[in-house]
Amino acid sequence: MAQIDFAQDVTARGATFPLHGHVAAGFEGVAEAFATNFREEEELGAACSVVIDGQTVVDLWGGYARADHSAHWDKHSTVCMMSVAKGVTGIAFNMLADRGLVDFDEPVATYWPEFAAAGKEAITVRMILDHTAAIPVLTNDVMYPGGLLDYDNYIRALEVQEPLWQPGTVAAYHVHNQGFLLGEIMRRVTGMTVGPFLRQNVTGPLGAEYYIGGMDAEEQSHVAEVLPNTKARLFAAKDQAMPDKPTTPEGWQDGAVLRSFAFLQNAKEPWYDTMNSARWREVEIASGSGHGNARGVARIYGAATGEVDGVDLLSDAQLEAMIEEQHNQVELLQDRPYHQANSVLLNSPVAVYMGPNMRSFGHHGLGGSIGFGDPDAKLGFSYCCNQMHAVGDNGPRARRLIDAVYAAV
Secondary structure (H helix, E strand, O other): OOEEEEEEEEEEOOEEEEEEEEEEOOOHHHHHHHHHHHHHOOOOEEEEEEEEOOEEEEEEEEEEOOOOOOOEOOOOOEEEOOOHHHHHHHHHHHHHHHOOOOOOOOEHHHOOHHHHHHHOOOOEHHHHHOOOOOOOOOOOOOOOOOHHHOHHHHHHHHHHOOOOOOOOOOOOOOOOHHHHHHHHHHHHHHOOOHHHHHHHHHHHHHOOOEEEOOOOHHHHOOEOOOEOOOOOHHHHHHHOOOOOOOOOHHHHHOOHHHHHOOOOOOOOOOHHHHHOOHHHHHOOOOOOOEEEOHHHHHHHHHHHHOOEOOEOOOOHHHHHHHOOOOEEEEEOOOOEEEEEOOOOEEOEOOOEOOOOOOOOEEEEOOOOOEEEEEOOOOEEEEEEEOEOOOOOOOHHHHHHHHHHHHHHO
């Protein structure tokens, strides 16, 4: 497939942003959309990549890796892509089902007996996958400030946590808990949590620059500074007072966002410092601490929907099982309409836009990053950025790029 080199300097907001990469013939509009994001939006550093039928048709990067413009965003720059990790973790977990190691309709306690405590014996794996397990946040006294970065203690807290309402009845985004829950089930059946499993079975074979925890000094040297937008709801929540424990599911809508982040840090450290720390890159928070770039994530989704360089992550049957609709609700935690499948979101245009195919699946991350797959076009798409936006969906920058891709397909 003929590749066209792309290089352009975009002048905007009193600075010049150098952009680089290549696109396949016919996809020049994606490169122009990428440049438009720097001209018209608040883009600082970003990347976009697309894989179709195992071939890379878009690979773009550019801008700056630091707020002070002291380092360029280069070909191998990575960034914390936040909840994009949920989609990657979900693909990995579905690989366990494909291998017969996990049954979605079994109780979690089948694989993790200690989880049955405090009335959780009937919670199934599927309830974890579709956010209906009724434990979106922790309310017990096992946790402490900074405890989000302590895997073993977090697992103990999940074991003693009681359901907050009847499991299986209401969808509430398990912001951090889903990753810990799936990671511990994975550890019980494979001996590995999500990060090592990915390296051995997904990112290693694909040569994909994407990591959940365990990043060494060389891998960390490529990480771009992430710049949270403090107007985003999750970050604005830090200024709220911790509410009393509500007694109904509806009562969790006020204050649940704050509770989900209550154990991230001690009060002396701003959230953005935590997210730019070496510790954040080393710990495994399988729902949110994934660091990578668009090229790596697009390759993962390309290999979930088809084959990339001989790597095929899921059987056709398991791919269909993964994207089987579980519900289409306004989830409780952030009051957003999510079209939910088994560990991944289905195309939810109001909240998470994934192009014209409603069977597309994936996950966005706080601030604008996204990875998704189109199972019918055998397409993997990803966009990542370091300057987050504050809007409630995955934003105008990703949408512009997605629309340009489908205009070329």
